[in-house]
Amino acid sequence: MARNRTIIIAILLLLVAFSRIPRLDEFDFHQDEVWTVYQTFGSPAQIVQWVPFDWAPLHFLFVGSWRSAVGIDPIPLRYSSALMSLLTATLLYRVARRLFGKTGVEAAGQLTILAYAAIGYATYQSVIIR
Numbered sequence: 001m002a003r004n005r006t007i008i009i010a011i012l013l014l015l016v017a018f019s020r021i022p023r024l025d026e027f028d029f030h031q032d033e034v035w036t037v038y039q040t041f042g043s044p045a046q047i048v049q050w051v052p053f054d055w056a057p058l059h060f061l062f063v064g065s066w067r068s069a070v071g072i073d074p075i076p077l078r079y080s081s082a083l084m085s086l087l088t089a090t091l092l093y094r095v096a097r098r099l100f101g102k103t104g105v106e107a108a109g110q111l112t113i114l115a116y117a118a119i120g121y122a123t124y125q126s127v128i129i130r
Contacts, residue, residue: 005106009093012113016089019117020082023127029074033129037077040064063129077129085126089113 039050040063047064051057063080070076096112097105116122 008106008110009090009113012110012117013086013089016086016113016117017082019123020085020126021079023123024075024078024082027124027128030128033074033077036060036063036129037067037072040067078127081126081129085122088126089116092116 036059039060040047042050042064044061044064047060048057051060063077066080067077070079092112093109097109100108
């Protein structure tokens with residue numbers, strides 16, 4: 001039973017990945033993405049200093065470390081967003097299982113992943129650097 005659940009979740013996560021990764025080059029690299037990457041050219045202390053006080057510096061630190069690992073090409077930079085969408089789908093699965101209790105636990109979690117994969121705005125947000 002647990003093995004089947006794992007296989008189904010893996011298939012659903014692959015569906016999420018296949019709905020995002022081919023679209024990484026679909027959108028032009030726009031001004032907000034350029035600004036986000038530009039903010040990461042510096043030491044971690046400089047990145048934290050440059051980020052406005054009402055923004056989260058952890059995001060910029062993550063983007064800076066990701067940029068250091070993959071380079072400045074827009075497509076590899078956007079892979080981090082696609083990977084984060086997989087993490088989000090997994091967390092939504094866990095939340096749905098907790099919310100719906102004992103009845104329909106697996107179906108609720110799986111439908112939540114499918115709903116997340118189908119939302120157009122979530123797909124757009126998961127293929128740009130935000």
